Amino acid sequence: xxxxxxxxxxxxxxxxxxxxxxPAMHGTIRIMLELDGEKxxxxxxxxxxxxxxxxxxxxxxxxxxxxxxxxxxxYVSPLxxxxxxxxxxxxxxxxxVPERAQYIRVIMSELSRISDHLTALAAxxxxxxxxxxxxxxxxxxxxxxxxxxxxxxxxxxxxxxxIGGVRxxxxxxxxTDVAKAMKVTRDVLRDVKGxxxxxxxxxxxxxxxAVVSPDMAINYGFTGPxxxxxxxxxxxxxxxxxxxxxxxxxxxxxxEKGDNYDRYMVRMKxxxxxxxxxxxCVEKIxxxxxxxxxxxEPAEAIKASRARKPDAKIKLSxxxxxxxxxxxxxxxxxxxxxxxxxxxxxxxxxEGLINHFKFFxxxxxxxxxxxxxxxxxxxxxGELGYYIVSDGTDQPYRLxxxxxxxxxxxxxxxxxxxxxxADVIPTFGSTNMIGGELDR
Amino acid sequence: MIExxxxxxxxxxxxxxxxxxxxxxxxxxxxxxxxRVGANRANFFGFRILGLFQxxxxxxxxxxxxxxxxxxxxxxxxxxxxxxxxxxxxxxxSTIPFGSHLMIGGKEFRLxxxxxxVGILFVLALLALSIYGVILSGWVSNNxxxxxxxxxxxxxxxxxxxxxxxxxxxxxxxxxxxxxSEIVGFQSELLFGWxxxxxVFLQPLGLIIFLMAAMAESERVPFDLPxxxSEIVGFxxxxxxxxxxxxxxxxxxxxxxxxxxxxxxxFGGYHVPWLYADGFHFPWGGDWLxxxxxxxxxxxxxxxxxxxxxxxxxxLIRWTYPRFRYDQLMDFGWKxxxxxxxxxxxxxxxLMSL
Numbered sequence: 001x002x003x004x005x006x007x008x009x010x011x012x013x014x015x016x017x018x019x020x021x022x023p024a025m026h027g028t029i030r031i032m033l034e035l036d037g038e039k040x041x042x043x044x045x046x047x048x049x050x051x052x053x054x055x056x057x058x059x060x061x062x063x064x065x066x067x068x069x070x071x072x073x074x075y076v077s078p079l080x081x082x083x084x085x086x087x088x089x090x091x092x093x094x095x096x097v098p099e100r101a102q103y104i105r106v107i108m109s110e111l112s113r114i115s116d117h118l119t120a121l122a123a124x125x126x127x128x129x130x131x132x133x134x135x136x137x138x139x140x141x142x143x144x145x146x147x148x149x150x151x152x153x154x155x156x157x158x159x160x161x162x163i164g165g166v167r168x169x170x171x172x173x174x175x176t177d178v179a180k181a182m183k184v185t186r187d188v189l190r191d192v193k194g195x196x197x198x199x200x201x202x203x204x205x206x207x208x209x210a211v212v213s214p215d216m217a218i219n220y221g222f223t224g225p226x227x228x229x230x231x232x233x234x235x236x237x238x239x240x241x242x243x244x245x246x247x248x249x250x251x252x253x254x255x256e257k258g259d260n261y262d263r264y265m266v267r268m269k270x271x272x273x274x275x276x277x278x279x280x281c282v283e284k285i286x287x288x289x290x291x292x293x294x295x296x297e298p299a300e301a302i303k304a305s306r307a308r309k310p311d312a313k314i315k316l317s318x319x320x321x322x323x324x325x326x327x328x329x330x331x332x333x334x335x336x337x338x339x340x341x342x343x344x345x346x347x348x349x350x351e352g353l354i355n356h357f358k359f360f361x362x363x364x365x366x367x368x369x370x371x372x373x374x375x376x377x378x379x380x381x382g383e384l385g386y387y388i389v390s391d392g393t394d395q396p397y398r399l400x401x402x403x404x405x406x407x408x409x410x411x412x413x414x415x416x417x418x419x420x421x422a423d424v425i426p427t428f429g430s431t432n433m434i435g436g437e438l439d440r
Numbered sequence: 441m442i443e444x445x446x447x448x449x450x451x452x453x454x455x456x457x458x459x460x461x462x463x464x465x466x467x468x469x470x471x472x473x474x475x476r477v478g479a480n481r482a483n484f485f486g487f488r489i490l491g492l493f494q495x496x497x498x499x500x501x502x503x504x505x506x507x508x509x510x511x512x513x514x515x516x517x518x519x520x521x522x523x524x525x526x527x528x529x530x531x532x533x534s535t536i537p538f539g540s541h542l543m544i545g546g547k548e549f550r551l552x553x554x555x556x557x558v559g560i561l562f563v564l565a566l567l568a569l570s571i572y573g574v575i576l577s578g579w580v581s582n583n584x585x586x587x588x589x590x591x592x593x594x595x596x597x598x599x600x601x602x603x604x605x606x607x608x609x610x611x612x613x614x615x616x617x618x619x620x621s622e623i624v625g626f627q628s629e630l631l632f633g634w635x636x637x638x639x640v641f642l643q644p645l646g647l648i649i650f651l652m653a654a655m656a657e658s659e660r661v662p663f664d665l666p667x668x669x670s671e672i673v674g675f676x677x678x679x680x681x682x683x684x685x686x687x688x689x690x691x692x693x694x695x696x697x698x699x700x701x702x703x704x705x706x707f708g709g710y711h712v713p714w715l716y717a718d719g720f721h722f723p724w725g726g727d728w729l730x731x732x733x734x735x736x737x738x739x740x741x742x743x744x745x746x747x748x749x750x751x752x753x754x755x756l757i758r759w760t761y762p763r764f765r766y767d768q769l770m771d772f773g774w775k776x777x778x779x780x781x782x783x784x785x786x787x788x789x790x791l792m793s794l
Contacts, residue, residue: 016584024670038588038766127670129661129763135474201662201762421588422671422765 005044009034013041020049024127024425027435029409031416031424038421043413047406050435058399063089063366064163064340064359066396071157073401074437076119077112077380079148082161087242088375088386089163092368095338101165101331102243103285107178108148108160109243109377110274110281114185115144116380116432117225117267117274124264124429125196128205133192140188143181150177162340163366164333175282182275189271196264206260210415210427213258221407224382226431229266230258236378248280260423263430286330338366365394381405381432403437447553448534455533459692460495462751466692467494469752470759498685505681510581513678517580522679522686525573528566529693535559536700537621539710539739540717543732551710551740552621559620560608563701564601567657570690571597574659574666574675577687581678589675592766593659593666599773600656600663606781607649610788611705614642624709628716634723636713639706645784647706649777654701655754656773658694662761665769699750703743710743 009015014035019025028049034042054073058066070085071078083105090097097105122137145155150171152160160167171177196202212222217230227234235252237245253269255262332339341355358364368390376385382404389398408431415431416424464479468490471478480491487493509515539551556562571593578590612618615626629637640647656663667674676687703709714720715738719729730738764772 014584016588023673038592125762129664129668129670130761131661132470132474132759133762135476139475195760196762199762201764201768204768205762205765420765420767422665422668422763425671 003032003044003046005032005034005042008042010041018424024428026123027433027438029428029433029435029438031412031428033421033424035421040416040419040421040424043416043424045409045412047409048439050439052440054440055399055401058396060395062362062394063368063396066399067162068157068159071159072436073403073440074116074380074384074405074434075156076434077116078156078158079108079112079152079160080116080377080379080384082159083109083243084375084377084379084384085386086161086163087377088373088388089366089368091375092371092373092388092390093335093338093366095164095333095335097165097333098330099244100286101333103281104166104170104331105161106243106245106248107278107281107285108151108166110277111144111148111178111181113378113380114271114274114278115141115148117271118144118185120381120429120432121192121264121267124260124426125192127425127429128202130196130202133195136188136191136195140181140185143184147174147177147181150174162332164335164339165331169331178278178282182278185271185275189268193268203261205423206264206426208257209260209419209423210430211257211259212411212415216411216414217258220411222382222411223404223407224379225266225270226263226382226408228252229255229262231255236376236383240376242375242377244281244284247284248277250274250277260426260430363394367392367394376402379404379437381408381434381437384437401437401440403440405431405433405438409433409438443549444553447549447551451533451536451538451553452530454538455530455693455696458747459689459696460499461492462692462696463498463688464492464495465751466755466758467491469755473756473759502682502685507682508680510583510678512582514580514582517576518678519683521573521577521580522676522683522690523573524576525570525690526686526693528570528573529690529697532563532566532697533700535563535620536697536704537624537709538743539736542736550621551736555619555621558618560612560618560623560705563697564605564608567694567697568597568601570694573687573690577679578666578675581675583678585672586675586677588672589666589668589677592668592672593675595766596656596659596663596665596769596773599770600653600777603649603773603777603781604653604657606778606785607646607653608705609781610643610646610784611639613785613788613792614639620704620709624704624711627708628711630714630723636708636711638708638711643706643784643788645780645787647702649781649784650706651702653773653777654698655757656769658691658698658754660691660695660754660758662757662764663769664763665766668763695751695754696747698754699747702750703746707746710739712738712742715739 006015016033016035017030018033019030020028025031030046030049032044032046033040054069057069061069067082067085070081073081089095118137118141122134122141125137126134148158149155151174152158152167154160212226212230214230214232217227217232222230223234223236231254233252233254236242238252250273253266253273255266336355337359340359341352346352346356370390370392372387372389374385374387376383378384383402384404385402387398387400387402388396391397412428412431416427419427468478478491479494480488482488482491482493482497484493509518534553535556537550537552537555542549542551574593575590578586578588578593611623615623617623617626627636627638631637631641635641659666676684679687714722715735717732717735719727719735721727
């Protein structure tokens with residue numbers, strides 16, 4: 001099949017296929033280039049190599065079960081995807097979330113945003129040949145992911161944010177761990193600034209390349225750092241504050257020209273703001289220490305149950321490690337029927353067991369009222385919106401995702417036109433295209 | 441004849457062995473810069489010694505890999521290309537002086553394989569010829585990406601070769617000879633009675649131009665356009681195994697030969713400051729007389745130390761900067777380095793005629 005560019009190309013130009021397997025086309029995308037020497041005369045971007053039918057799959061899953069699928073959208077910042085989806089459902093069902101859980105969500109969102117920006121810039125700088133900078137960024141991301149791993153139990157596919165709250169409470173060492181991760185990140189940002197900000201080669205490579213005017217950015221539907229690099233002040237966190245963002249002090253950095261340098265700079269500054277947000281949240285977060293009364297080892301618990309003492313209260317923790325919880329941490333909503341009942345109740349009481357079955361049975365579970373809802377959060381690379389149509393059953397009638405990269409990548413052809421082949425790659429990197437989110 | 445053969449064997453073994461271990465140095469230095477550990481797993485009966493066996497393991501791996509030639513390429517030329525690059529760079533070592541003379545049994549041996557009367561031109565010519573390997577590999581692989589790489593290589597060479605040659609004219613004006621031995625000989629003298637008369641003090645601008653142009657010649661970041669692994673994947677995309685290894689190896693040999701040239705032309709070659717044929721004569725008074733053998737040893741060690749320093753410097757630069765763009769590189773060569781080197785020549789001429 002001849003593509004558009006094959007028909008349009010001049011006879012004397014060199015047609016070249018960048019991707020789908022090219023070292024810089026991370027996340028499989030194909031760009032057909034029509035080259036005049038090394039200059040890009042024309043190009044055609046082909047997306048869809050990572051299409052997995054996300055939206056259709058979601059129509060066949062219950063509201064609770066499709067949560068892990070959202071992890072796989074923007075796999076560099078899965079927690080923000082979770083937050084976006086979960087809050088859409090909460091908006092539809094009008095669920096109130098405990099404050100502590102809201103703070104945890106903000107902390108996790110911002111940590112994910114930092115890791116997202118770190119990854120995007122790491123890829124962009126490495127594609128310009130600065131391999132050391134790449135490894136510095138990855139070092140910082142490693143620290144952040146360690147914190148995320150220790151909290152959520154997973155590094156990428158976290159599924160940590162649940163409808164009505166979050167899955168588990170923060171672990172006891174969270175404050176020190178976060179402080180360490182933030183120190184490492186700050187050091188890395190300082191080092192990278194020293195290496196790149198005033199580096200003549202870096203400025204030459206990025207200044208004036210792939211300029212996106214504010215009008216063009218708005219027309220294409222840019223959001224996030226790419227839009228702000230063009231000088232348009234729009235951030236979902238400020239424009240439509242959700243969670244506790246209206247109580248936090250942060251600024252929205254803006255670029256001037258909308259070129260690759262600005263997209264780099266805006267991300268660098270945003271990471272600093274995100275660090276500030278995390279710091280404020282760690283300070284302001286309301287405490288929730290579960291009262292621990294004694295401890296029963298699992299073996300003892302089993303022994304006690306075999307002895308058939310009806311008055312013996314046996315309580316097991318969710319992880320079955322034997323630590324007993326008298327009071328549940330305030331991280332999940334009180335509304336019934338939208339949360340998984342705590343395992344302590346499921347294993348020890350008939351009511352908990354029934355709740356558990358009711359929650360997981362097909363046709364029961366989470367059943368939002370009929371209606372449609374759109375809710376968006378500020379994702380790693382822009383406005384991440386979910387549109388859900390509910391028909392009253394436990395499965396969404398329709399779920400649509402507004403992925404930020406899709407709109408940005410659609411402008412790629414115009415952005416790289418007339419530039420050199422070496423500019424295609426950092427420009428592509430600066431859009432922070434994530435295959436999982438783009439192709440869904 | 442036998443003498444020349446032995447000397448050449450010594451020189452080439454030194455050259456190849458050091459290039460081999462330069463891969464280790466590069467890995468370790470970049471690891472230190474990037475908070476990593478670097479290669480340290482290769483061992484010999486359980487002995488790791490900081491991964492010093494890694495280059496040997498790499499070499500064995502390269503040699504035992506499949507020698508693959510794409511079906512759509514021309515087999516003979518495809519095989520020839522890496523050897524062209526390798527050969528032209530490997531030969532250049534024969535003109536580099538490692539020390540002055542070694543007296544064995546009343547006979548004088550120069551510590552230099554061959555002292556050509558056009559030494560500088562010879563080295564420049566061979567280094568330029570090595571680009572044919574790049575162009576050939578880019579073209580013969582019959583792949584559009586490698587073709588771009590080959591073209592970039594030739595364009596880059598043309599932009600830089602001029603500046604490289606012009607930057608050395610200053611040196612030839614100051615030390616009026618093309619022979620390496622004589623250029624090094626001139627640098628044994630003293631300026632103002634205490635400062636060694638090294639090229640760096642007479643031609644500071646020339647040194648900077650030469651360093652930049654030579655790094656461009658070695659095709660490493662920030663000038664690694666023919667390779668450009670994230671952009672065009674490189675002119676050697678269609679190579680594997682030993683032939684790919686030869687290209688990599690040639691890269692390191694170029695680093696080493698550039699370090700040798702920098703040492704020889706700008707940093708007094710094998711000269712130790714204030715060391716003469718009979719020992720040290722310090723400018724502040726005081727002598728330390730040494731036997732002939734020790735003096736030669738000092739010279740060879742000093743030469744090696746200087747070479748190591750410049751290898752270290754080049755690796756440091758390589759892991760610090762991002763890559764230039766094709767047009768910026770040409771601009772840099774034609775619009776900045778060449779005018780600057782012409783100015784250097786003019787300034788040198790004016791100063792010398794004073």
